[in-house]
Amino acid sequence: MSGNEEERLEGNTEQTPETAPVPAQNAKKTERPSKRPDVSYTPVSNGMDYLVSVFQNLTEGATPPSARNLKYTVLHLQAATEVLLKARLAHEHFSLIFADPTQATRAAWRKGDFKSCQTLDAFDRLRNIACLEIDDDDRKRIKDLGDHRNALQHYGLTHNAYAIESRAVAVLDFLITFIHKHLIPGLEAAEAHGVERTMDSFRLQLKGIEKLVRDRMNSLRSELAKVADVTVECTDCEQWALVVKAEGTECLFCHQTWDEAGGTTAAANYAWIVLGLDAHHAGIADGGAPPVVDCPECGACALVTEAVTASERPSATPLCFACGNTFSDLVDCEGGCGAVLSIAPDEEAMHMCTDCVSARYAKF
Structure with missing residues (x-):
């Protein structure tokens, strides 16, 4: 065999590929990361979380708050009000949260499978059944807030920014008093401590928001x-x-x-x-x-x-x-028509409007 042939045969020699390593049978599988934590809020922590959002929208964004900030202020303030009123109502008795308390069962309560009462119903039950000292002015402000929220959520809303800020301050002031006076005393110690700690922050922020309203009113003082x-x-x-x-x-x-x-x-x-x-x-x-x-x-x-x-x-x-x-000096028309007349006490004039005079003396 010639040298060239030997070289050709050596070049065609089949090369055996290296075998890939096989994992050991007893090697541990790579563990998956733990699952995401459950979403878990108590009614009180849920309401307080909405309030955190309210204060963030009023104080941490643009100055003054943008239209978007004010939108979420309205939505989340109404949600906080509803949740916290019902949280206090549940401390009185769970059945009071139901739209119809006569249909309340503990099974439905535990599942959350029931129709709850409206926000104003909760307010009225707290006042009339739990005998809390909350007044009509607060009820009116909560109703107005709910009306704004419904309009914003379902139909769209165009409303003055200054008015929204002013109304928000009034409802926030009510809620901070309500939480301190009526809600915290009924909580367990750990939850009460957490809520009170958050409240300290709220009080400081509310002073700043109230100052915005006061400053604007002060700027109008001489004109008013x-x-x-x-x-x-x-x-x-x-x-x-x-x-x-x-x-x-x-x-x-x-x-x-x-x-x-x-x-x-x-x-x-x-x-x-x-x-x-x-x-x-x-x-x-x-x-x-x-x-x-x-x-x-x-x-x-x-x-x-x-x-x-x-x-x-x-x-x-x-x-x-x-x-x-x-x-x-106003007097009622003696003709009984319901009209009022502007007549000074010392003025000698008939206490009767022209229409009633004409009707009474037309036959003459």
Whole structure:
């Protein structure tokens, strides 16, 4: 065999591949990471967590809070209010959380498989059954907050940012008092300690939020002082900054406005929202005049007979939301029509409107 042939054969020699190592049969399998922790919140910790979000949205974002911050302020503040009221109600008895307590069972309660009561129902049961000292003003603020939340969640909402901040402060102030006075005393020691520690932070943050409202009101003080005799509590932001004038009614704090043609609506809203009086039926049902009547000066149905102005509070001052006039001497028409007349005590005049005079003496 030639040398070239030997070289060719050696080059074609089959090479055996190296065998891959086989894992030992007794080697341990790689352990998977542990599963994610369960989502676990007690009712109280759930409510407090919503409040943490509220304060974050009001204090940790843009200054002043952005529209998005205020949206989540409304949503989470309403959720916190509902959860914490029901948490306290459950301490009274679990059945009170049910929409219909007569259908309550412990099995349904443990599963969470039941229809619960509404937020205002919880408020009323806490007051009427648990006998907690919580008042109508707080109930009204919670109702307004719930209305804003529902509108925002289901229909969309356009509302003044200053008014939302002002209302949020009022509800937060209620909740902090409620938690301290009515909720913490019924908690177990460990949970109570955790809630109280969080509350310390809330109190400090609330002071800062309240300061924003106070600073804005202080900046308006000199302007409001000039119109105190026609300034009332605003139906939207609850600040004493709603100025009633013939050319239109405007809140200097939140800028809610009614033009000169909207005096009747402004009067009805004020009577209902601030005074809690149905502008058309409340007085009549009691056998007296309704809280909003025709103004003896301009004739518009915009005179709120029980209005409370900044200069005269807490006394009532009849104020017309159409022409901006106040009245010190009003008498009821003796013709029984329900109209009111502006007649000074020493003025010798018939206490009867022109319509009733015409009707009574037409035959003569």
